[in-house]
Amino acid sequence: MAITSANQLELLQTAEAVAREKMIDPSLVVEAMEESLARAAKSRYGSEMDIRVSIDRKTGRATFTRVRTVVEDDELENYQAEMTVEQAKQYMDDPKVGDTFVEEVPPVEMGRIAAQSAKQVILQKVREAERDRQYEEFKDRAGTIINGVVKREEYGNVIVDVGRGEGILRRNEKIGRESYRNGDRIRCYIKDVRRETRGPQIFLSRTAPEFMAELFKMEVPEIYDGIIEIKAVARDPGSRAKIAVISYDGSIDPVGACVGMRGSRVQAVVNELQGEKIDIIPWNEDVPTFLVNALQPAEVSKVVLDEDAERIEVVVPDEQLSLAIGRRGQNVRLASQLTGLDIDIMTEEEESARRQKEFEERTQLFMDTLDLDEFFAQLLVAEGFTNLEEVAYVELDELLVIDGVDEGTAEELQTRAREFLEEQAKKALENARAxxxxxxxxxxxxxxxxxxxxxxxxxxxxxxxxxxxxxxxxxxxxxxxxxxxxxxxxxxxxxxxxxxxxxxxxxxxxxxxxxxxxxxxxxxxxxxxxxxxxxxxxxxx
Missing domain, CATH: 1.10.150.20 (5' to 3' exonuclease, C-terminal subdomain)
Incomplete structure (x- = not known):
């Protein structure tokens, strides 16, 4: 096949047709054609030559040119694509290293093999352009909800037609035991879009906490407008979820707005999530208060927060323990995910027993180290002293507030505590040296x-x-x-x-x-x- 005037316009027509079908830029198809023709020309003139093809975007005329670059004498390696300054003087005036000499060469006669090779190059370039277009279209849509149609199911994974591409809903991203048939409409959250060698991969999810947040954004105008903000979401997909919301307008109740008239708004989300029960909780900057809300419907008696360990202890009435923990630990687990803290739940009876044990241990410590009777040691503990260092180095006035303690008694207590600590330090030093x-x-x-x-x-x-x-x-x-x-x-x-x-x-x-x-x-x-x-x-x- 020769590139003659008879088929010059066909190149442009073919490029336009392919570009329309694949929805890509026609210039990309023309560039692929130029590359394929150049590759065919190299097979005719020699692979070492630098043959380039340029197709006129208006007439479709293909121009074949040979390019040679001027290099230093000691860098000359490819005699077909390079030449020295001395050699270049035959073709150019005052040549310099880096200059190029371009000359037109006759069009090639394309045989069957060359034509097949050119076709493969064009198809490959078109596929790459199509993949790039898909990636560019979907990469900015990650983190949003998309509607699609189920195409097929492979090993539990659902392949979804999302318009100009295909998404994959993996087995572990489906809610419970969801099953779909070909042609079913499905709504998913675009979790990730990756560029891979086999084309862009669009990963979908229906179990992601963000999916629920986006559904509420669609159902509740106040969230979309920014009046109400979703601060945290925790889900046990298909079973139960907790969502924390806050209102930036004092006249709007964030929980009521999310529930809607007669529960219409939250019910729409529940239906989409296969009946998943949703607890809507008011968010609070005060972590203990927020946690009390998060553990609803259980009642909380006391909260102790350990910020360094990011742990929190919650005390509940004995009859509320099972409700606070929830079925298979679901309630406390979701509350932990919502607050980002590890939660230890104990009953009032357990907490009382623990405090009594600590009281007894501290009392025994003061009895053994300071040679005190039980009553006097209990007075120290009741006043808030927890260790010997506090007794030894505290201001004398803090000891004098204890009933029955005068200045002489306080000084004696501090002397005993300091002597014991010094003896302990001496023994520790001897052991360390040993x-x-x-x-x-x-x-x-x-x-x-x-x-x-x-x-x-x-x-x-x-x-x-x-x-x-x-x-x-x-x-x-x-x-x-x-x-x-x-x-x-x-x-x-x-x-x-x-x-x-x-x-x-x-x-x-x-x-x-x-x-x-x-x-x-x-x-x-x-x-x-x-x-x-x-x-x-x-x-x-």
Whole structure:
């Protein structure tokens, strides 16, 4: 097949037809044709030649050209596509390295193999252009709801026709035991859009919490307008869900707006989610208050929040325990997901027993260490003293408020406490030295003898050893594994060393050893403070 005047216009007509069918830019099809013709020409003139084809967008005329580039003498490798400055002087005036010499060559006669190859190139380019178009169309729609038609089901995964592409609803993204037939209409949440070698992959979901949030946005105009905001969503797909909302208009009740007249709005969402029960909860900045709301319909007697551990203890009446936990732990699990905290639920009886045990342990501690009778030790505990350090180093006035304690008694209590602590420190120091702890660690400011003893038992015996420790190894922390928070015990955690204090101790040790330049450390701290200030200013703006 030769590219003659008879079929020049056919190139443009074919390009237009293909572009309309695949809904892509006609110029992309023409570029694919140019590449395919150039490849066919190379098979005729030689693969080492740099043959290029240009198709006129108006007339359809294909121009074949050979391009040669001027290179340095010692860089000449391809004699068919390159030439030296001296050789270029035959064709050009004052040639320079990097210049190109272009000459037109006769059109090629395309045989059957060449034509087939050209067709394959065009098809491949058109497929790539079609995939790029699909990706560009759907990549910005991730995080939205889309309506589609079920095409087929493969191994439990549903293939959905979403217009100009196909989406996949995986088995684990379906609600409960949903089943679909070909032609069924389906509404899904676009969870992710990825560009892959086999084309763009559109992953759909009906179990994502965001799906419920988007459904409420469609049903509740106040959410769409931004008057009401969905702060958190937790779902047990197909069974139960909790959604936390807040209103920025004092005259609008966020829960009532989401429920709608006679429950019409929430019922529309429930029907779409196969009867999933939905608890709509008012969001509150105060975490304990928010948690009390989240555990509805159970009543809560008391909440104790541990912000460092991101855990919360909830005390409920004995008869409310099963309601607070829910069937198979569903209620407390959803409340935990909604608040982002680990929740421990106990009854009033269990909490009372725990407090009584702590009271007895502290009473026994003061009896054994301060040589007190039970009544006097109980007075100390009842006044809020929990350990010997508080008794030894507290202001004298705080001891004098206890009934029956005068100045002499208070001084005697502090003397006994300090003597006991000093004796304990002495024993700990002796044990640490026996374990091999060196003076560099013992004399390090910030570590007590008891801390040094614990470190030495774990093999940390020098300041160098201490400087290599990570802050969480000292202060402890929490690690999330498979969605569950697991406690990491720290060496100095029994001494109430916080993560910030551990960081400071380790960095101080590194500075003393010369591992870290103190000026650089100060600069980093100043940068951190500046960033914090900028963040505050942005929030104020």
């Amino acid at each position: 374990l091999g702890a060196e003076d560099s660690l013992i004399d390090f400011e910030g570590l007590t003898p008891q801390m040094v003893e614990v470190l030495a038992k774990d093999g940390v015996k020098t300041l160098e050893d201490f400087a290599t420790c990570a802050d969480w190894e000292l202060a402890g922390g929490w690690t999330t594994v498979d969605g569950e928070r697991i406690k990491d015990d720290g060496l100095l955690e029994p001494f109430d060393v916080s993560l910030e204090e551990a960081q400071h101790l380790v960095m101080t040790a590194r500075v003393l050893l010369g591992w870290v330049d103190p000026t650089e450390l100060e600069a980093e701290e100043e940068d951190g403070e500046d960033d914090d200030l900028e963040g505050v200013e942005e929030e104020q703006v």
